[in-house]
Amino acid sequence: MAIDDDLLPWLLDSDPALRWQVERDLAGAPPAVWEPTRARVATEGFGARLLAVQDDDGRWAGGAFFPAGFDVQGPETAPGAGQPWTATTWSLVSLREWGLDPDVLAGTAERLDAVCRWEYDDLPYWGGEVDVCINAFTLENGAWLGADVSGIARWFVEHQLADGGWNCEWVDGATRSSVHSTLNAVKGLLGYEKAAVPGTPPELMASLRAVRHAGEEYLLERHLLRRLSTGEPIAPWVTRFAYPFRSFYSVLNALDHVRSASLHDAVPPDPRLAEAVEVVRAARQPDGTWTQERRHPGRVWFEVDVPAGEPSRWLTLHGIRVLDWWDAHRDG
Structure with a gap:
């Protein structure tokens, strides 16, 4: 659709994290225009602000999915309160979605491998845990940063439900998929495919593509x-x-x-x-x-x-x- 003459300037008057996508996807600008804007994510606006609060050990807020010391039974988890979005996983999701060059975070994957553990069973960060959505975010974040997340990739093949999707409540016995869990799963799988992780066996990539397509079919049905x-x-x-x-x-x-x-x-x-x-x-x-x-x-x-x-x-x-x-x- 043609963009209104007033709408495009309004969209372009935005943080670099948004502006480069407007330039590329809506304005049809060449890479010579949007790539420099994308590079500014590391030094200006939202990206720079989030990078500035990264912990020295590579985490954010001292935790994997929740901030350090977060009480999962406390008032912040009461109905309607909402979980915090400040810990490592969510910070990486934001930076990746905003288009940050992963080289800016060089060494972060290794630091997280050394010190970051999941709140669930103290499991190692890049090995994932039992939650479908958490594993989906970690799969895509890890592929982006160059971490070995092939174990999580295989986990999705092994935990797809009979109807073609996934459900974060599978660990409690759920056998029917959830649209929330399935969407996050296929997004993570697509991100892993796009990253074209070196050394991924062709048969694994074929399996991942097949389960992604089955998950997308679950939604399309x-x-x-x-x-x-x-x-x-x-x-x-x-x-x-x-x-x-x-x-x-x-x-x-x-x-x-x-x-x-x-x-x-x-x-x-x-x-x-x-x-x-x-x-x-x-x-x-x-x-x-x-x-x-x-x-x-x-x-x-x-x-x-x-x-x-x-x-x-x-x-x-x-x-x-x-x-x-x-x-x-x-x-x-």
């Missing part, structure tokens, strides 16, 4: 938003958009992944996405923006998007990017 059993909407939250996405499912988050997978696999959009795409299109405001509908509660180092009720540059980037991809194939 549901048109990203409906229960397979009844055809009813999964829940109201699937159509509520908030950035950062964190670990939470929405049709915009899912479409952003499916777009990325489609481009990587060189296949056109699946027709079953049509309804989800129209949900995203309908959420676009008359001025061409998408509104931040909520903030996921929980402690953060700093906010990276607007409060609820205001137009979000991040959601607008993702919304336009998804619609451009869909419409280009439909119109073609």
Whole structure:
């Protein structure tokens, strides 16, 4: 879609973490323009601020998934309070998604291997733990930083459920997949594929691609938003958009992944996405923006998007990017 003359300058007037993506994906700028902007993530704005609070031992907030000393039974985990988003895993997710050059974090993977342990059973950091979503983030973060996360990659093959997806509650006996867990799993698997980790056996890569495609099929069967059993909407939250996405499912988050997978696999959009795409299109405001509908509660180092009720540059980037991809194939 053509971007309004007023909308593009508004999107470009943003942190380098967002601006380089607008330049590349919406403005169609060449690498000579967006690559220097992306490099600024290490020295300006959100990226520089988050790098500045990294612990000397390579962690953030002294913990793997939770800050050091966090009480999982305390008031911060009460209903509606939200978990903190300041520890190592979430900080790495942010820096990776913002486009930080992994060379800026040279040595971090090794330091984390030496000192960082999961809060669950004190397991070594790059070996992963039992939670699907945590392992998905760690798989992609590790591939990005050059850590050996092949054990986590194999874990996804071994723990895929019969219906094609995954569920973080499998350890408690769950046998039916979750859209939250499955989306995070396929995102992590795609990130690992894209990293093209040297030395990965071809048979492992083939298995990972197969389980990713099965997980994506699990979501596509549901048109990203409906229960397979009844055809009813999964829940109201699937159509509520908030950035950062964190670990939470929405049709915009899912479409952003499916777009990325489609481009990587060189296949056109699946027709079953049509309804989800129209949900995203309908959420676009008359001025061409998408509104931040909520903030996921929980402690953060700093906010990276607007409060609820205001137009979000991040959601607008993702919304336009998804619609451009869909419409280009439909119109073609």
